[in-house]
Amino acid sequence: MTLHAVARTAGVSPATASRALNGTTRVREDLRARVLEAADLLGYIPNAHAQALASASSNTVGVICHDVSDPYFAAIASGVMRAAAERGLLVMLASTFREPAREIAYVSALRAQRARAILLIGSGFEDRAWERAMSTELEGYLRGGGRVAAVSRHRSLRVDTVLPENRAGAAELARALLALGHREFAVLSGPPALTTVADRLAGFRGALAEAGVPLPAGQVVGGAFTREGGYAAAHELLARGVRPTCVFAVTDVMAVGALAAFRERGLRVPEDISLAGFDDIPLVQDLSPPLTTVSLPLTLMGRSVIALALRESRGRRSRVERIGGEVVLRASTAPPSPSAERTPS
Known part of the structure; x- marks a missing residue:
């Protein structure tokens, strides 16, 4: 099913149908309603890539973490996904497996796809070459209107950060x-x-x-x-x-x-x-x-990082939200026993 078919059914021009569906230009409410009704009747699904090009941004948020199978990253990603769903955003999740070059490549790919925001979840690398390459990618993305926030890094990257203590x-x-x-x-x-x-x-x-x-x-x-x-x-x-x-x-x-x-x-x-x-x-x-x-508070950290990335009043200065940890003593630790035999068998 094509956009032209939707336009014919709604009795509007293809340009009006396109504007009504992507929401980037004001369209009379009666025309918008007709277009949406026609699209629903015909089962039309808009081309997400074309909409991204038209609006200079998609409704996709890219989440780049070290390893989503690690429960630490999974819990943070869960917070991101819940908050994104509440905003009607789609989350694209990628694991770098702690390979600096792979992380930079993922940022480049999300930049090319005009993702609305990029979230970097996990520790940065003590690597000057990585810092320079990542900064270059992110600066270009930010200049183009993209938004970036990070969890648990980045001494050199000037982005909004949720920083565990x-x-x-x-x-x-x-x-x-x-x-x-x-x-x-x-x-x-x-x-x-x-x-x-x-x-x-x-x-x-x-x-x-x-x-x-x-x-x-x-x-x-x-x-x-x-x-x-x-x-x-x-x-x-x-x-x-x-x-x-x-x-x-x-x-x-x-x-x-x-x-x-x-x-x-x-x-x-x-x-x-x-x-x-x-x-x-x-x-x-x-x-x-x-x-x-x-x-x-891992899930809360996920909610916080997407909120930072999408905040309206950004200005020029990046924001750091510090998250304190709480020591929880459980049964795996106890006072040392002088008589305990600790020599491994």
Whole structure:
């Protein structure tokens, strides 16, 4: 079914029918009603690409995250999608799998498709080449009327940002674990190029230093920001002969993997070793034992980032909305037991 058929049925010109359907130009209400009635009768579906070209913007919001299978990103994306649905917007979701070049390519593609807004969900990269390339893409998109907002990044990108207090949250967690009596710590860390990893590790290490508790480099083990990464990092930690009373995984999904690794080595959590994470993804309350973590309002963060991107009064200055985390002590952490046998089998 074509636009010309809709125009003939409604008794208007094709140009009037087009304007009535895309809503970019004022059309008399009686004519608009006739066109919409004809379109409904004929089952006409407007060409979204043509409408985007006509209006210089589509009703699509692009969401670019590291990995939508990660519950952290899934929860934030859920908030975005709910808020977008309330505004009659379509969400296009893409995962970069933490590949900087892929992220830039997705921004370029959304820019070419004239997406109404682009949301960057997840940590930025400590990479000057990436910063320059991403800034170039975003500046061109913004000059063309596009809107951009981010979650949990970007020291160099001048865009509206929902910023979790990663450093402060990790520091508060360290203080809570110190208050339980722990003095021997290890950290399962993610890729050092990610700003979130750098901030959480720095906050945790800084709070320990304030209490006079060292965190030697050999007790920080890197791994992928995944369940498998946490599992491998925990095994590596034990293989090094490190005997902490408490382990901090910089993200909950890594902590889930670590919990499995400790069990395989015959270690009980928290009797032999305490374990804590960060984010409070939904599943950690159902673990056995439930995970101590820093709770972030993930769904709310999704709603907040799309609201920032679509806000009317933008001006020239970007806005930063800071989101605090709350330490939640659960059964995976307990005071260290002097008599506990922590040597892995």
